[in-house]
Amino acid sequence: MTQTSAVESAGSNALQVEMAGADIIADADRKGKPSGLFWPWFAANISVLGIAYGSYILGFGVSFAQATIAGVVGIVVSFLLCGFVALAGKRGGAPTMVLSRAVMGVKGNRVAIVISWILTVGWETVLTSMAVLAAATVLTGLGVGEGGQTGVKIIALIVVIILIVGGGIMGFDMIMRLQTIITIITGVLTIGYFILTFGHINFTAIGALPTGNAAAFIGSLVFVMTGFGLGWVNAAADYSRYLPRKTSSKGVVWWTTFGAAIAPLILVVFGLMLAGSDSKLSDAIGNDPIGALTTILPTWYLIPFAIVAILGLVGGAVMDIYSSGLALVSAGIPIPRPAAAAIDGVIMIAGTIYIVFGGSAFSAVFQGFLITLGVPIAAWAGLMLADILLRKHDYHDAHLFDPKGRYGSISWSAIIIILVSTAIGWGFVVNTAADWLAWQGYFMGLVGGKDGAWAYANLGVLFALVIAFVATLIVKRGAVRRQEELA
Numbered sequence: 001m002t003q004t005s006a007v008e009s010a011g012s013n014a015l016q017v018e019m020a021g022a023d024i025i026a027d028a029d030r031k032g033k034p035s036g037l038f039w040p041w042f043a044a045n046i047s048v049l050g051i052a053y054g055s056y057i058l059g060f061g062v063s064f065a066q067a068t069i070a071g072v073v074g075i076v077v078s079f080l081l082c083g084f085v086a087l088a089g090k091r092g093g094a095p096t097m098v099l100s101r102a103v104m105g106v107k108g109n110r111v112a113i114v115i116s117w118i119l120t121v122g123w124e125t126v127l128t129s130m131a132v133l134a135a136a137t138v139l140t141g142l143g144v145g146e147g148g149q150t151g152v153k154i155i156a157l158i159v160v161i162i163l164i165v166g167g168g169i170m171g172f173d174m175i176m177r178l179q180t181i182i183t184i185i186t187g188v189l190t191i192g193y194f195i196l197t198f199g200h201i202n203f204t205a206i207g208a209l210p211t212g213n214a215a216a217f218i219g220s221l222v223f224v225m226t227g228f229g230l231g232w233v234n235a236a237a238d239y240s241r242y243l244p245r246k247t248s249s250k251g252v253v254w255w256t257t258f259g260a261a262i263a264p265l266i267l268v269v270f271g272l273m274l275a276g277s278d279s280k281l282s283d284a285i286g287n288d289p290i291g292a293l294t295t296i297l298p299t300w301y302l303i304p305f306a307i308v309a310i311l312g313l314v315g316g317a318v319m320d321i322y323s324s325g326l327a328l329v330s331a332g333i334p335i336p337r338p339a340a341a342a343i344d345g346v347i348m349i350a351g352t353i354y355i356v357f358g359g360s361a362f363s364a365v366f367q368g369f370l371i372t373l374g375v376p377i378a379a380w381a382g383l384m385l386a387d388i389l390l391r392k393h394d395y396h397d398a399h400l401f402d403p404k405g406r407y408g409s410i411s412w413s414a415i416i417i418i419l420v421s422t423a424i425g426w427g428f429v430v431n432t433a434a435d436w437l438a439w440q441g442y443f444m445g446l447v448g449g450k451d452g453a454w455a456y457a458n459l460g461v462l463f464a465l466v467i468a469f470v471a472t473l474i475v476k477r478g479a480v481r482r483q484e485e486l487a
Contacts, residue, residue, distance in 0.1 A: 017338055018171025022330045024397045025093040030244040034251030036176070037086070040239050041259035043179035044319045045228070046186045047312035048193070048305075049130060050264045052289035053227065054271025055282040060220040060456065062212035064276050070221040071268040078229020079260040081381055082236040083253035088388055089237030090245065090252050092395040096237035096323070097330035100380075102395055102483075103387035103476065106403040108410035110331055111418060115376045116234040117327040121344055122369050123231055124164065124320035125351035130290050131160045131313035132356050137291030138306035141299065153356055161352075163314050165345035168321030169338045172242065175318055182315040187263075189308035192301065193293075194270060200296050202277035209276055219457040226374035226461055228264055233381045235323035245394060321345060368431055372440070374461045375425035379418045382468030390473065390480040406483045413479075417471045425464030430455045 057067045088099040097116055101109040135156035144152060167178055212220075240252055274296075275282040284292035290309050297305055325341035333340065399405030427443030430450050440460075447454040 016173065017169065018173065022095060022098050022326070022401075024400075025242055027093070027245060030093065030242055032243055034243065034247055034255045036243075037239060037252065037255040038259035039183055040176060040179040040319060041082075041256055042263055043182040043186070043312075043315035044232075045260050045316065046183065046190065046263035046267070047127070047130075047316055048190065048267065048290060048293060048309050049127075049313065050267025051271035051274065051293060052285045053224070053264075053268050054273070054275040055285040055289075056227075057220045057224065057268070057272065058209065058275050058282065060212060060223070061210070061216045062220050063209045064206045064272060066212055066217050067220060067272050067276075068269055070217060071224055071272065072265060074221050074224025075228050075261050075264045075268065076257070078225040079232070079257045080229070080253070081385060082229050082233050082260060083257040084385055084388060085233050085236035085381070086240040086252050086256045087237075087249055088384070088395075089240030090243045090247050090249065091391075092237070092397070092400070093241050093245070094237075094395075094397075094400065095241065095326040095330055096235055097327045098400055099237055099395060100384060101400050102391075102407050103383055103411065103472070104414045105408045105411040106401065106405070108408075108412070108415055111415055112234075112380050113327050113331045115373070115380055117324055117331075119231065119234060119373050119377055120320045120324035120327060121347055121351075122373060124317045124324065124344070125348045125355070126369065127313045127317040127320065128160055128164055128348055128352045129355040131164075131310045131317070132156045132352060134290035134294075134309040134313070135160065135306055136356075137294055138302045138309075141294060141302050150357075157349075157352065157356065160310065160314065161345070161349055164317045164321060164348070165342065167314075167318040168325060168341040168345065171322065171337065172239075175322055178318065179315055182311045186308045186312045186315070189304050190263075190267070190312075193297070193305060193308065196298065196301055197274065197293075197296050200277060200281075201273045205278075206273060206276040213453055215454040215457040218459070218462075222374075222458040222461045224268075226371065226378075226458070229260070230374055230378055230381065230461070232260065233384075234377055235319065235326075238323050238326055239319075317348075321348065368437055371429050371431050371458060371461075372426075372437060374458070375429060375464045376418065376422045378461045378465040379421035379425065379468040382421065382465045382470075383414060383417055383472045386469045386472035387476060387480065390477055391484065393484050396483075396486075406486050411476075411479075413475050414472070417468050417475065421464040421468040421471070424467060425460035428460035428463055429458050 057071060062070065085096065089096065092099045097113050100112050104112055132153055136153045139152045167175055236256065243252065275285065281292060281296065294302060294305055321341055321344050324344040325337050328340035328343065329335065329337050396406060399407050403409035426440050430441040430444060431437040441450050444450045444455060
């Protein structure tokens with residue numbers, strides 16, 4: 001176990017590369033206030049992708065009122081889960097995937113790390129792909145690269161990757177400063193987008209949207225939870241670990257939740273109004289979510305829109321690549337954190353090239369990714385949240401790195417809980433995004449079959465979360481008590 005000075009690792013200079021990986025941040029060098037969490041979380045979630053979610057939610061066949069309720073509840077509840085996981089960072093001063101060792105064992109936690117790493121690398125790939133597509137669409141609209149978009153996409157890919165991979169390699173201080181800048185710029189320019197496109201809203205068309213059944217409503221709700229907070233829950237402690245241990249717990253939960261949720265709440269509701277007003281626009285969002293939103297803008301605002309779109313997506317991708325790098329070093333791979341971020345960057349580039357140049361329909365890739373990984377990450381979240389609730393004291397720093405310590409090497413009960421919860425969860429989701437995912441939904445016969453009313457309600461995500469949470473509260477209560485009774 002090592003304790004790293006915040007001065008040595010993050011540094012007061014944003015141009016200094018952070019070397020801290022799976023380290024505990026020394027108490028004397030922790031810094032900041034809970035309100036500081038607002039900036040990174042707001043910047044990571046102000047992406048105009050939130051507007052595109054309006055199309056995805058209405059695609060479940062729900063009314064505007066149902067979609068709004070699903071959006072608001074799904075966003076707030078899912079980011080509230082991030083707020084609770086962020087408490088672990090304040091208590092332990094280590095990355096999320098190190099603190100998860102307390103419930104899964106020092107070596108057993110590698111199961112969670114694999115899930116987390118795949119999710120964060122997937123998310124950074126998705127966000128990078130959208131940033132490249134958005135930049136290419138805007139530049140083409142301005143007459144750059146007429147006759148073909150390949151060259152434009154390559155230029156956009158290079159610029160976006162430099163920002164994302166560069167920020168991820170530099171580390172915590174650079175990210176915190178970058179996110180503050182992104183927050184201010186994107187906040188102002190997004191308001192401009194609202195003003196310029198408000199005239200495209202047709203309240204008559206919105207009011208005519210048919211009401212969906214209970215299955216459609218729950219499906220849209222779970223989709224929102226999976227696309228927002230559940231996509232971040234495995235990284236929530238990475239940004240609160242620099243806060244002093246005596247920091248207000250309520251403050252950590254509030255500023256994480258508020259900072260992450262406030263922008264998506266506004267963006268999603270506005271996106272619902274746009275998508276509900278124009279079915280053609282809604283369909284176009286499925287293939288190029290950001291590019292489609294430029295088609296209703298005046299030409300002179302394309303550059304400002306490109307800035308807000310790219311920076312918003314970069315804000316999310318930078319945090320993802322930072323957390324995916326932390327996940328790698330938390331697994332025990334003997335490489336520095338910057339090198340881990342660079343490795344993830346190479347994988348992200350390959351995935352981005354596949355999506356951008358492979359001609360794949362974005363919505364199919366995106367939804368298949370969310371649903372498939374949403375189940376195991378929901379199971380881990382239920383496990384971790386229950387463990388945080390059971391603990392009354394801070395983590396023992398040294399034992400988080402010692403397989404013979406109080407947290408043990410492998411907690412088979414925790415691994416079984418995740419495996420069983422995931423198995424049940426996958427049995428209650430139907431995924432048509434790719435043929436190789438057709439095996440999912442093997443329990444759907446219990447609720448009407450793969451073609452029934454509940455086929456796309458994504459019940460498996462909720463089942464995995466709840467089952468893992470309840471099982472952990474029951475099974476691990478005694479183990480946590482015994483751990484905390486040790487001197």
